[in-house]
Amino acid sequence: MSKAYNHQDTSYKAIKNLSGSEQDKINFMMDNMQENKAFLYSIKNKNNEEKKETLVDFKKRYLEYRTNWKGQPNKCFNNNIFGDELKKNNINPLCIDLELAAVCDLACPHCFRQTVATPDKVMEKKLAFKLIDQASELNVPSMKFNWRGEPLLNPKLFEIIDYAKSKGVIETIINTNATKLDEKNSKKIINSGLDLMIFSFDGGTKNSYEKMRPGRFKENTFKEVIENIKTFDRVKKQMNAKYPRTKIQMVLTKDTRGEQDEFFNLFKDIVDDVSVKQYSERGGKLKDIDDKKKIKAIKNIHNDEIKEAEVLFDIDDTVFISHERLPCEQPFQRLQITYDGKVSMCCYDWSSSHAVGYVDDLAIKTGNNDLKQVLKKAKEKSKGFELMNLKEIENFNDPEKKTSTIKEIWNNTHINEVRQKHLNNEIEDVEICKNCSFKDTYKWKRI
Secondary structure, three states: OOOOOOOOOOOOHHHHOOOOOHHHHHHHHHHOHHHOHHHHHHHHHOOOOOHHHHHHHHHHHHHHHHHHHHHHHHHHHHOOOOOHHHHHOOOOOOEEEEOOEOOOOEOOOOOHHHOOOOOOOEOOHHHHHHHHHHHHHOOOOEEEOOOOOOHHHOOOHHHHHHHHHHOOOOEEEEEEOOOOOOHHHHHHHHHHOOOEEEEEOOOOOHHHHHHHOOEOOOOOOHHHHHHHHHHHHHHHHHOOOOOOEEEEEEEEOOOOOOOHHHHHHHHOOOOOEEEEEEOOOOOOOOOOOOHHHHHHHHHHHOOOOOOOOOEEEOOOOOEEEEEEEOOOOHHHHEEEEOOOOEEEOOOOOOOOOOEEEEOOHHHHHHOOHHHHHHHHHHHOOOOOOOOOOOOOOOOOOOOOOOEOOHHHHHOOHHHHHHHHHHHOOOHHHOHHHHOOOOHHHEEEEEO
16 A cells, blocks of 8 residues: 655654655555446446546546636635625535534544534434535535544445545545544445545553543543554455555644554555644634743734734644634635534634534424533533533624525525625624634744
8 A cells, every 4th residue: 555644734754755756646546436436326327328528527627626626715815706796606615524423432632622512413314315405506526424423423424425426526524633533333334435534643652542532421442543553464464455445643742642653654644645733723622832832923923912812833833823814715625514403614613603504404493402401411520521622602693594505505695795805805894714823824934
């Protein structure tokens, strides 16, 4: 198995000299496109009569998607494209995130779920199929089947991935903690046609991993999860499968820092991509950076005059400070849809308090009821909620109480107003954007 490593996220010496890049991943997809299940479905439907022509078109569509992923926001910014201009230029979402499970079986201290109420619910297959149909009509090339929870907790996950491939979705993705990745589920994932599976695994040793990733309902162990990932690798080889590609990522915190080499050595032979990322605060119980270090950094860059600024410490402990806010790519290329059909334009809108529309009546009917139940369980320290310190439910900025299609929401007034603010460099006027700590929305200055 050829290896490709993420140079953008990894700079420690065990990884930095290894060959491979984002282009390697694209080349792999292109070389193995004939084994992509969406392509296989398209050939099956055409009775194998136009295999070569279909493959050429399929590859062309994939390259357009990959090119647009980096270029689409700039296209909008440079040409002042929003509102009706999106329709005229045929700019549709590049990716839709379907939250097949809002529930998670872990209680990671750095996760937003520790402070933001998220219901233990899964998306119904009927709704998932309806949304895949709508995405297919827009030729959405990529779908990720999780957002705030663990996708393997939805028993219909495999059917839903397969259905997405049958509708022509080129790239399907899940991010999993691998606690449920036994041999049976490994076979189901491979047979579903999934293209990319990302493992979240924080720690290079037993102590740090089990501290960073405790179980909610039962003990979660370092050994069991590693065995699950090894099992998947073994099953994939036995089935002689090209897909899904696998990536594993570790977030650096005070507990995992210094374990990069151990982490790399654990997984370098059983996954395709090893990635280490600096932790950034997402609303959990851990702080991104020690307050004293942050103040020191701000003083340094502002000549002792304290000013508001985002501070970033990379994995080498180099200090960066925010220099300029940038327009965000999110509103121009992606949407998130909750288990009950509420649509968000922001991947950091963990509470869905800034929804831009509804695709199902369930979200309108239930309102905040599910979240209130979660909050009650947390206050009572019910099983699985003992470690959580949830906030009071926010006041939701709900759109008009009616259901719409993905296409209608993508082009509605609310989201276009946000796009206009980003084009005008008025990000601070958008409530959900104002306090965003997502590193790609800043220009960073090294100090």
